[in-house]
Amino acid sequence: MTLADEIAEHTALFNSLRLQNADPAEIEAAKRKLGELKKAQGVLNAKEREKKGDLAEGEKKKDRILLKTPKGTRDYGPSEMFCRLHIERIVKDAFALFGGSCLDTPVFERKDVLTGKYGEDSKLIFDLMDQGGEQLALRYDHTVPLARWLAMTGGGGQGKVWQVGKVYRRDQPVMSKGRMREFMQADFDISGTFDPMIPDAEIVSLLSTILNNLDLGEYTIKMNHRKILDGIFTVCGVPEDKIRTISSAVDKLDKLPWVEVKKEMTDEKGLDPTVADKIGEYVKHKGGPELLDILTSDATLMANKNAKEGIEDMALLFTFLKAYKVLDKISFDLSLARGLDYYTGLIYEAIVEGSAPPGFKAADASADSTPVPKPKPKSKPKDAGEDEEVDESQIGVGSIAAGGRYDNLVGQFASAAASESKSSKKSAASTPCIGVSIGMDRIFALLWPKWVGLGGRCKDTMVYVMAAGDGLLEERMELVRDLRAEGIKTDFLAKKKPKLPVQFAAGEKDEVPFAVILGGDELKEGLVTVKEQRWEFRDGAKVKVESADKGAKVRRDELVAWLKSSDVWKTWA
């Protein structure tokens, strides 16, 4: 895509957002991006004209630079990062709550570590230039680096590992849908041999805890089991070698009607129409644990070893999820297939109501085991679909987290590498794993409009130290230093003799709740003035509450205690 194409696309996006009366924050972001692109084009045009000798003297520069971030990437400024850090804190706190410990791997891997893991999406891998050394590529997800680490080290006996960081896909970026080339994922994985479905229930409970704590609104965790799906396909008469491709067709049922999916199965993939119809009967089922009764009363299905094992797994899982009190968030959905080949058991994805199309209702929180209405996300363009993680291209469609059980991936790594070390091969080969991957950019996109509407602070400074009259610069510095030494986030205006209103304005920009004002005479008596600053919403905008209150006189040496015992402090800190 040329810069001109990008500008055209963004102009269209900006106009459409305005016509739709979209969220002001979204419109503002689109406008800003458009401005940046146009500015970049201005520079480019100047460059072109310079080539033709067509440039005015003053415009000539040898080192003219296009000031923009690379295609498909963006900067996150202070207000946006304040929101992102809030999200990260909630996610990481939950990871620690569930006993996870952190792993950090390099942002790039040896290319052969990534090769053959992502099917036809391998073309999206960002390669580094071979500058005389190894062939390297940016990581595509966190799962493959984790599996490499587990195969190399055995994981040091650690069962629960989390990773939060950016991953890279050289996809065609579509800014209007938030499809980025650099995006952040937060992964939590449990590796090792445990008793059936216990780690699985832990992961589902973790995902539910995070979604609750993020306060994203109602959500549903759709789940299914690969063995049940495979059993259904076998029982319906799908040939062994067509199971994966038919599974991929089923995966499209959330965006295509059955008649289209059937057509793909029969016309494109050569499946017998009667077999397809039998599959159609099965995959329409969705609901809660009562679906197990329907399946277990199906003697033909129960006669299939895979299906029976999968159904038993799900029965056990539902028992556990009841103990974890998350049953009301679950939709057992036989049409959920997920694209990636290496799943071997439970699979799931989370959909938030706020991110679903109009008409979608998340699981009713009051009904523990009531069938959940099937979310019907609107049609979306098809991606390669060989992708385990949250597909960031799906923004505006639904899934904000996804994952499943992959019991053989670490073993595949170990057997491909450790040919000389039979023992490590054996131990790594028996490293079953289950994990979840949370799309942090997707969550940011959902939370940001609310967040910016609440005022858009970019820091949580608590005290702004000011001075009247003569500036009292060193006295301000001393007080700032003393408050910071007590752990109180404090700032002041880096000017020698600033006017008082200028200092108030600087503190108000970040909604700092306490203004501490120094005055020469007061200070000699050991006193400072503290004014509480309050903000409230009026007509949807946040405004400072003006007050005739002259502030409290507080002894300087009692200031810390005074601040920490105030009501405002307790509300903010």
Next chain:
Amino acid sequence: MTLADEIAEHTALFNSLRLQNADPAEIEAAKRKLGELKKAQGVLNAKEREKKGDLAEGEKKKDRILLKTPKGTRDYGPSEMFCRLHIERIVKDAFALFGGSCLDTPVFERKDVLTGKYGEDSKLIFDLMDQGGEQLALRYDHTVPLARWLAMTGGGGQGKVWQVGKVYRRDQPVMSKGRMREFMQADFDISGTFDPMIPDAEIVSLLSTILNNLDLGEYTIKMNHRKILDGIFTVCGVPEDKIRTISSAVDKLDKLPWVEVKKEMTDEKGLDPTVADKIGEYVKHKGGPELLDILTSDATLMANKNAKEGIEDMALLFTFLKAYKVLDKISFDLSLARGLDYYTGLIYEAIVEGSAPPGFKAADASADSTPVPKPKPKSKPKDAGEDEEVDESQIGVGSIAAGGRYDNLVGQFASAAASESKSSKKSAASTPCIGVSIGMDRIFALLWPKWVGLGGRCKDTMVYVMAAGDGLLEERMELVRDLRAEGIKTDFLAKKKPKLPVQFAAGEKDEVPFAVILGGDELKEGLVTVKEQRWEFRDGAKVKVESADKGAKVRRDELVAWLKSSDVWKTWA
């Protein structure tokens, strides 16, 4: 460097650490790395033999993979990350304490943004492969992306911005010195026009706060001023066009004796020996604010505009640093020059005693303005030296943080780009900046031996829920869920009916302080048993304190309150 070379180097390192009776953690790390390399070599050998058709049948694999991280990179496992997260928390808390807000830029930039910023070190930039699009490269530091962002956006009026993340330099890695190709830096910068030396004093106070809070031992912040240096050079008779190269020679005084530096000035750089001797007289000065008296009484020097301005800046800075109570950490050192061209004012670097060679003494904390003994780090290999940030190759030598004032960099970006937008050019051109860059890997290397010696926990789980006898799996899950809902980090063994000693062992591995034991009969009465777990050091090793204590019977519905009011909780949480 071939794999065989790497193995030879690591074998030498491992043997030398053992001979030196080095820290066990360091020896263990060296041993592990050596093991990984040898394992990788085994695989490589198998590959070679396979090429020659020399491989046993069972060893043949089509997709054989070298299981290692790329050259100059490493994984950080759970115990190491627990230490790193502790460091990050301290640094980020201080950034917030000082009113900073966060910026996040992409990990790669358009190549032309980085071009011409790093002198001859530009060859160390990691380029991405041109896969039909922009020329991209991994970021080399945080300063250039920040300057790009400031030139693009003006910074949204934000004066204080911090960034924590990895940067990349395709240097020849030397593992034994900790020189890595991927390493983490934490930057804090203040941009904008303020009154003289106030932001400078803020940055020095911030750096001091961080080093205090990290508890790294005694440290010194060496500082100097570019204008004083330039003034000295001019006054001594250095020609204008030789000032930067003579400055680079002076920068080597911390690793070379004066006679060598003088030789470089005269023999290599063609400076008149009498001029060099005059410089030698100046740059031997170091100490506290009293050095100002020596300089201000030097009429020749004070007649130089640059020198006079620099000396006035330093006088003002010392006044402020006294208010900030950090004067005792400062060494005003006229031999500090720092390599990077774009510094325009104050420059500084921090040296920790633990990282300095034997014999070095940090500033005496009791002497506010006593001359500080000059640290004499041992000779180190010369790098290109055109590097603003902490040079990670210097591990084992000293500097763990560095920075300075760069008032023209943002303006250079703006004028190179915004040729068509005169107004933004003007505003960005007047964006003076000062910043500090903290070498997180260096700090990790200093703290890790202590940290791992304290037990090497990798998570801070507080409660381990267990069951006697029948397993009580769902009851354990319910209690785990309830405790987590109260924010208590809780875990349990993911087995159906694990034996009690196995559960204790699992909890003890992470030094979990509370064991909560469920028993069928007790639970019917609404009771659980809580046993506090304690560890202590014996002969330098951490061991669990065995206790005959049978534990306390606590009502299940009062468990949260009981836990949170216990002494152990207050110690740990």
